[in-house]
Amino acid sequence: MGRPGFIFRNLMRHKARTFMTGFSVFLAFVLFGLLLALKQAFSFGVDLAGADRLITIHKVSLVQLLPIAYRYPIEQVEGVEVAAHFTWFGGYYREPNNQLPVFPTEIDSFLQIYSEFSIPPEQLAVWRGNRTGLLVGKTMADSFSWKVGDRISLASNIFENINGGNSWEFTIDGIFRGAGNGVDEFQAYMHYDYFNESRTFARDEVGWFLVKISDPADADQVAKSIDQIFANSPNETKTTTEKGFVQAFASQVGNIGKIVTFIMAIVLFSSLLVTGNAIAHGVSERTAEIAVLKAMGYTDLQALRLILSENLLLTLLFGGLGLLFAVVLTGALRFMLAKYLPGLALSGVQLLFALAVLLALGLISGLVPAYRAMALDVAEALSRR
Amino acid sequence: MIENKRLLDLIKVSRYYRKGKQQIKVLDQLDLQVNASEFVALMGPSGSGKTTLLNLIGGIDKPTSGQILASGQDITKLSSVKLGKWRAKNVGFIFQSYYLMPHLNALQNVELPLLLTKFSAKQRRQRAMAALEVVGLKQRVKHRPSELSGGQEQRVAIARAIVGDPMLLLADEPTGDLDATTTGEILSLLKSLNEDYKKTILMVTHDHTAADYADRTISLSKGRVGQDTHG
Ligand SMILES: Nc1ncnc2c1ncn2[C@@H]1O[C@H](COP(=O)(O)OP(=O)(O)O)[C@@H](O)[C@H]1O
Numbered sequence: 059m060g061r062p063g064f065i066f067r068n069l070m071r072h073k074a075r076t077f078m079t080g081f082s083v084f085l086a087f088v089l090f091g092l093l094l095a096l097k098q099a100f101s102f103g104v105d106l107a108g109a110d111r112l113i114t115i116h117k118v119s120l121v122q123l124l125p126i127a128y129r130y131p132i133e134q135v136e137g138v139e140v141a142a143h144f145t146w147f148g149g150y151y152r153e154p155n156n157q158l159p160v161f162p163t164e165i166d167s168f169l170q171i172y173s174e175f176s177i178p179p180e181q182l183a184v185w186r187g188n189r190t191g192l193l194v195g196k197t198m199a200d201s202f203s204w205k206v207g208d209r210i211s212l213a214s215n216i217f218e219n220i221n222g223g224n225s226w227e228f229t230i231d232g233i234f235r236g237a238g239n240g241v242d243e244f245q246a247y248m249h250y251d252y253f254n255e256s257r258t259f260a261r262d263e264v265g266w267f268l269v270k271i272s273d274p275a276d277a278d279q280v281a282k283s284i285d286q287i288f289a290n291s292p293n294e295t296k297t298t299t300e301k302g303f304v305q306a307f308a309s310q311v312g313n314i315g316k317i318v319t320f321i322m323a324i325v326l327f328s329s330l331l332v333t334g335n336a337i338a339h340g341v342s343e344r345t346a347e348i349a350v351l352k353a354m355g356y357t358d359l360q361a362l363r364l365i366l367s368e369n370l371l372l373t374l375l376f377g378g379l380g381l382l383f384a385v386v387l388t389g390a391l392r393f394m395l396a397k398y399l400p401g402l403a404l405s406g407v408q409l410l411f412a413l414a415v416l417l418a419l420g421l422i423s424g425l426v427p428a429y430r431a432m433a434l435d436v437a438e439a440l441s442r443r
Numbered sequence: 444m445i446e447n448k449r450l451l452d453l454i455k456v457s458r459y460y461r462k463g464k465q466q467i468k469v470l471d472q473l474d475l476q477v478n479a480s481e482f483v484a485l486m487g488p489s490g491s492g493k494t495t496l497l498n499l500i501g502g503i504d505k506p507t508s509g510q511i512l513a514s515g516q517d518i519t520k521l522s523s524v525k526l527g528k529w530r531a532k533n534v535g536f537i538f539q540s541y542y543l544m545p546h547l548n549a550l551q552n553v554e555l556p557l558l559l560t561k562f563s564a565k566q567r568r569q570r571a572m573a574a575l576e577v578v579g580l581k582q583r584v585k586h587r588p589s590e591l592s593g594g595q596e597q598r599v600a601i602a603r604a605i606v607g608d609p610m611l612l613l614a615d616e617p618t619g620d621l622d623a624t625t626t627g628e629i630l631s632l633l634k635s636l637n638e639d640y641k642k643t644i645l646m647v648t649h650d651h652t653a654a655d656y657a658d659r660t661i662s663l664s665k666g667r668v669g670q671d672t673h674g
């Protein structure tokens with residue numbers, strides 16, 4: 059038996075107590091991990107809403123299309139950086155009920171709008187040059203086991219192909235990532251030219267424009283200016299600033315963030331109490347034994363280290379398992395909730411943070427009992443009966 | 444001759460306790476010399492300071508004043524870390540209630556003091572086995588304290604005290620919890636450690652027959668050495 063063996067045996071001495079304490083640490087860190095991921099997801103929600111992006115749609119409804127030529131007047135408006143257009147393709151893969159978010163778009167403005175998308179450069183180059191290329195999000199690619207180079211056909215329940223039928227052929231040219239930046243990875247983008255030239259109706263029309271503005275503070279003004287251009291035309295527009303929406307959403311999310319932080323603090327604090335209490339209990343029971351160890355020659359510091367090590371082993375082991383479980387759970391939830399909470403993820407930085415918290419918890423909860431072991435007076439402890 | 448080599452020299456050692464406003468002088472200017480390889484029985488009424496004296500000599504308590512020289516070194520001047528190292532090397536404690544770790548088996552209990560040394564796992568094991576053999580418990584190494592009799596538990600505790608090969612064994616009423624037969628066995632064991640292994644032993648006891656195993660009997664009274672008889 060070495061020192062690690064001694065520490066381990068001390069922990070195994072009261073198995074039920076150790077496991078219950080450990081389990082509470084485990085649960086605390088499963089929760090902590092999930093809450094961290096959730097907090098992240100919510101904070102990404104705000105970014106995603108994009109305070110610097112406006113949406114211009116047909117005044118009548120989203121279903122009405124707009125002329126693609128609107129792009130240029132929109133981009134002339136002061137404060138507008140770029141306008142990209144998108145159209146709802148109404149695509150599905152094999153399963154008609156399972157509509158996929160697939161959007162025809164124009165590559166350059168698209169890339170300017172969505173600079174947070176991460177696409178391998180060589181894949182981007184291939185996509186740019188391939189008319190029937192499709193850029194697919196990682197989550198979507200994974201859920202259909204699509205790989206770069208795969209040829210697939212999507213059906214559209216809106217647009218017929220000039221070749222007859224509603225089937226559209228694509229090559230998977232690129233897979234984009236970006237969940238770490240709050241990007242929804244369950245979507246796909248196709249070339250507008252291919253779409254436009256191959257459909258049987260509504261040529262040169264688009265679903266909506268996404269407008270990037272240079273200063274979110276000007277959002278109201280820019281939106282008004284855009285709509286003014288097309289006033290009294292056959293296709294009037296409605297540009298939503300999203301500002302009110304974003305603000306309301308942000309304050310709600312901010313509150314959620316605070317609540318989540320508050321819950322995390324409570325979870326950790328209660329875990330601290332449970333662990334500290336259990337360890338303190340163990341140490342006070344072992345007063346005489348610790349005194350005997352010191353009589354054998356254990357120094358005060360070695361006694362401190364022994365108790366701290368026991369506590370650290372307990373918390374790191376169970377807390378670490380808890381975090382591991384949280385990672386697995388987050389992965390599963392992220393897949394299931396990909397459409398709703400694209401940012402749900404535990405990043406390496408967060409994991410490091412959680413580990414630091416775990417280490418701190420282990421040290422802090424063990425501090426009082428370890429200090430007591432260190433300060434224990436041998437002669438006095440042994441005379442107590 | 445080795446018998447005459449001075450191991451312990453206590454010079455005007457006092458240990459006072461403060462109880463409220465009162466000062467209790469448990470040991471008061473006590474002088475005592477112990478030679479290497481002596482077997483000393485320490486007697487005296489309850490509360491006369493026997494345990495206190497043993498604790499001071501073993502370096503787990505500090506005197507209010509006075510010097511305690513062990514092989515010429517004043518241990519009262521040592522820092523707590525150095526004193527810990529000194530204890531590990533030089534002293535083995537044996538207590539009335541054994542103080543074994545209930546969750547460790549006999550072998551593991553005996554190995555405990557060696558965890559502070561640089562011995563390898565194999566060496567620790569070998570030494571612990573050897574110590575258990577000396578106390579006659581080679582057949583019980585895997586037993587936990589709860590699976591041993593009182594006498595066997597005290598043997599394990601003695602093995603633990605000698606495993607680091609200290610010069611000095613300090614036993615505080617080692618047979619206080621044992622019946623007469625077992626008491627005799629433990630005392631014989633201590634005697635053989637003294638005779639065969641030349642251990643210096645200080646043993647607190649209330650029992651005159653126990654004292655008969657020792658070479659010398661000291662009784663404490665009024666905080667000092669009262670009677671001091673050899674043989
Ligand atoms: N930590 C302590 N605080 C106060 N008084 C103590 C302490 N330890 C021992 N004493 C007192 O010192 C006296 C001697 O104690 P002790 O050395 O244990 O006697 P013995 O072992 O001879 O019975 C007793 O009166 C006891 O109450």
Ligand SMILES: [Mg+2]
Pocket residue numbers: 493494495615
């Ligand atoms: Mg006593």
